[in-house]
Amino acid sequence: MNLLRTLRMGALLLLTGLTVSSCLEPPEYPETPTIDFERITSQRISDASGTYDKVTITVSFRDGDGDLGLNEADKTDDSPWARIKNGLPNPYYNNYYLTPSIRNAQGDFVELELPDPSFNYNSTYPPLATDSREAPLRGELNFTYDFYVGSPFTPGQTVRFNVSIFDRALNQSNTVTTDPITIPR
Numbered sequence: 448m449n450l451l452r453t454l455r456m457g458a459l460l461l462l463t464g465l466t467v468s469s470c471l472e473p474p475e476y477p478e479t480p481t482i483d484f485e486r487i488t489s490q491r492i493s494d495a496s497g498t499y500d501k502v503t504i505t506v507s508f509r510d511g512d513g514d515l516g517l518n519e520a521d522k523t524d525d526s527p528w529a530r531i532k533n534g535l536p537n538p539y540y541n542n543y544y545l546t547p548s549i550r551n552a553q554g555d556f557v558e559l560e561l562p563d564p565s566f567n568y569n570s571t572y573p574p575l576a577t578d579s580r581e582a583p584l585r586g587e588l589n590f591t592y593d594f595y596v597g598s599p600f601t602p603g604q605t606v607r608f609n610v611s612i613f614d615r616a617l618n619q620s621n622t623v624t625t626d627p628i629t630i631p632r
Contacts, residue, residue, distance in 0.1 A: 483506060498595070500596065515584060547606055
């Protein structure tokens with residue numbers, strides 16, 4: 448009697464679970480990625496390579512078709528993500544864009560002028576979907592940068608960053624601004 452009741456209860460729970468899961472629809476996000484600033488952390492490191500600040504920036508993301516991320520193999524000379532396109536540096540070579548700003552004496556944040564215009568803090572993040580089908584995708588993206596003390600930031604400076612990402616269809620997300628951090632002395 449108890450076994451029969453247990454089997455009926457198990458079948459009812461299974462049927463209820465299947466019914467509810469079949470009613471759930473995947474979330475609808477736009478095909479252009481959207482990001483939100485989550486947090487920024489900084490840690491002073493001293494090791495054999497010198498003294499530097501390890502800065503980690505976390506943004507959350509949502510993308511309607513999940514086409515986020517590139518492999519180095521994607522960046523062939525004939526791809527949309529090649530380093531050089533039509534003899535010029537390709538703005539789509541990277542898919543993670545980071546622009547630092549420093550607080551000036553008036554308290555305003557101004558974009559950091561880098562000594563070499565070809566140098567930047569842009570980078571590439573790998574594919575974020577676990578399979579190749581198009582499906583909504585959301586999660587967090589963490590990027591860590593090592594900034595050596597005195598180049599380009601000096602101890603005591605207050606810095607913040609603007610962040611945006613691109614998807615494989617070359618859609619650019621919104622730009623978010625991190626909270627400011629002060630470079631330790």
